[in-house]
Amino acid sequence: MLLFAPRRRAAEDLARQLALELPEVEALELTLEQKRVAGKELSALLRRRVAYHHSGLDYLKRAGVVEPLAKTGQLQVVVATTGLGAGVNFSMRSVLVTDREYRIDDGLFLLRPDELLQMFGRAGRRGLDERGFIVVAPKQARLSDARPLKLHRSRTLDWPALIRVMKSAVTAGEDHVEAARGLALRLFSEEQVRLGFGASLDRFSSPALKPAREDSDRDQDPERDQVIEMRNSAGLWERRGGQCQARLGEALVLSKGQWVAALTLPDTLSKVRIGNPCRFGRKRDPIYGRELPLAVYEEDSNGEAVTLIKSFRRKLREAVARTAPRAKRKFSRKTWKRSGLEDLLRDFFPAISQGGVLEEFVDRGKVLRARLRYEEAKVLGWRDARGRILINPPLRRTTRIFDSPFRSQGGEDSENLGNLSPVEAWRALGLIDDRAVPTRRGEIFSFFSRGEGLAIAVALEDSEYPLDELVYDLANLRAGHRFRAFAKSESRLGLVCRQAFGFKDCPGYLKGGLPLGYGEGAAEILRSRKAFSSQSDAGFEDLKSGDLERAGIEWRSLLALIARGPVLEDDRWMGLQSQARSLVGKDARKEDLPLFPEMPSRQRSRFEASPVRP
Incomplete structure (x- = not known):
């Protein structure tokens, strides 16, 4: 039986429940390679001839193990997600749809009759x-409830193709408006496709219809949208929050371009005005602390009595006065017995040494010294999106565009461009000028499909946006919503889109000023893939290894498109192409698909279920 569940977690839970409650049958014997690919949990389900199937599974698990076993009839039950209904590449004897509702991005949808x-x-x-x-x-x-879909022409025009034709006409000295109209006439449509040139060109020269973003910005305080960003532990910029208090032992400092544990550097404790640096542990993996003199041995005492050094005695009296005033007289003595002195003084060392904890007493000739550790000392730092405490991270000031509930919702920033003609929308987005000639933004936009070209074009216009940062941020363009939990600050790519387009909606291209399918967090995950891969899928409710695999494929596909894109005499565009080629290779050739585990002959025929007798 093939069951469709509304969400991934529901599909997995239902598969586990069925594996426990269905009558026990002859176990499915997997090969070692199949077990390695499937993993421990899925292998246990497969032995019971039950599996789950969703887009969060990586390609090898989904297409290399689950689907082949389902096709040959080796599985009794497969639970798939409704969102992957069209992508299920196998059939089973019976089908049950458990729920018509499913989730995409932030919205809940009902299955269409054709999907059913x-x-x-x-x-x-x-x-x-x-x-x-x-x-x-x-x-x-x-x-x-199920019926075929009636096909009709999409209302969304291929804007990049139209603008590309217009640019080619301009280059050739031809009429670019007539070139666009000619292409529109050749589209497969019963209705005439109207671009809006006749009604719009004369009006573009009117000052009232020119982009008025500058006017709306004058009404705002420019300082209000200024925020401070810090470079986080992954090397990415994120908005800096307030300082927090944390253990020095978990804090990181920047050294030679790398974040390292603060106490692995002797200079971290340079502001502790007591004692000298000392090292704990091995030389290759040091932890630094402080060592301070506290007493000298009495002559002729055979090491049984010590006299406190004047400077330490003064600090001790001050610490006792603050923490235990009633014991002030007791700790005013100069001479002490050596035996048991650690236990008597241990509780006062944090107050004496700015947070140091006594590790041990050591003898240096006739001087008794204390070695202190500082892992438990408190320090002020900034916690980044990964939960790491950073001390003095690099900072920068930038501008954020905020969607304020007190702004007019009918203004240009929140305009729905779907109510405009294509030519009016192109002008509002800056893709053409007053004479409908494609701008540099429009030309770069025409190299791509849908809204991702808008984002890349405006990002290249920002000369302060480092290309080595942009090339990774491009991973967000096709990522979707599932990586959002890993991005507690908006990337610079999202920022430049909001600066250029406000919060406009444009059917097929923009939603809230961002390209359709845009999702924060994918760039950070791909840059620290090892950190994610080292953790089990079970630790993430909404993000699985298959999502990471797919985001990587989409990112490399976009980089390959840029690397092989048209030649354009623009330094920023050529620089981005160079960055893309360095990541995907000069030829940008597709990688070979991984080899699937080989199916033994016993798995190639249909399994006939018969309950196992106790």
Whole structure:
């Protein structure tokens, strides 16, 4: 049976529950390679002939293990997500849709009738079953709810193609407006596609219709949108929050361009005005502390009595006065017995030494010295998005665009460009000038598909946006919502989009000023992939290894598109192409697909279930 569940977690939970409650059958024997690819949890389910199937599984697990076993009839139950209904590449004897609701990004949607038909159509395996069965649950989808989709032409025009034709006409000295109209006439549409040149060109020269973003910005305090960013432990810029108090032992400092544990550097404790630096541990992996003299041995005492050094005695009296005033007289003595002195003085060392904790007493000739550790000392630092405490991180000041509830919602920043003609929308986005000639932004936009070209074009206009930072931020363009938890600060790519487009909506291209499919956090994850890969999928409710794999593929695909993009005499564009080539290779060739585990002969025929007798 193939079951469709609304969400990944529901699919996995349902698969585990079915594996426990279904009658026990002959276990599916996996090869060592299949076990290695599937992992411990999925292998245990597969042995019970149950599996889950969703886009969070990486390619090898999904297409190399689960799907082949389902196709040959080796699995009794597969639970897939409704969002992947069209991507399920196998059929089973029976199908059950447990819920019509599913999630994409921040929205909840109901399965369309054609999507239901696609799912129900998985019932019955060609060549294996004479008929398929559709199982229905109370108040859930039925076969009568499913019907084919009526095809119609999309209302979204291919803007990049139109602008590319206009630019080619300008270069060739031809009429660019007529070139765009000619392409629109050749589109497969029963209705005439109107671009809006006739109604718009004369109005573009009117001052009232020119972009008035500068006017709206004058009404705002420029200092209000200024924020301070810090470079975090992954080397990325994020908004700096308030300082917090933390243990010095978990704090990091920047040394030679790398974040290292603060106490691995002797200079970290340079402001402690007592004693001298000392080292704990091995030379290769040091932890630094302080060593201070506190007493000298009495002559003729055989090491049984010590006299406190004047400077230490003064600090001790001050510490006792602050922490235990009633014991002030007791600790005013000069001479002490050596035995048990550690226990008597231990509690006062943090107050004496700015947070140091007594590790041991050592003898240096006739001087008794204390070695102090500072892992538990308190320090003020900034916690970054990864939870690391940073001391004195590099800072920069930048501008953020905020969606204030007190701003007019009918202003230009929040305009829905879907209400404009294509030419008016192009002008509002800065893709053409007053004469409808494509601008440099429009030309770069025409190299791409949909809204990602808008983001890349405006990012290249910001001369202070480092290209080596931009090339990684491009991973956010096709990432979607699942990486959002790893980005507690908006990337600079999102910032330049909001500065250029405000919070405009443009069907097929922008939503809230950002390209469709844009998602924060993917760039940070891809730059620190090892940190994510070292953790189990079980630690993340919404992000799985398959998401990381897919984000990496989409990012490299976009880089390959840039690397092989058209030649343009623009330093920033050529620099971005150079950065892309360095990451994907000069030829940007596709990588070979991984080899699937080989299926033994026992798994190539259909399994006939028969309960195992106790």
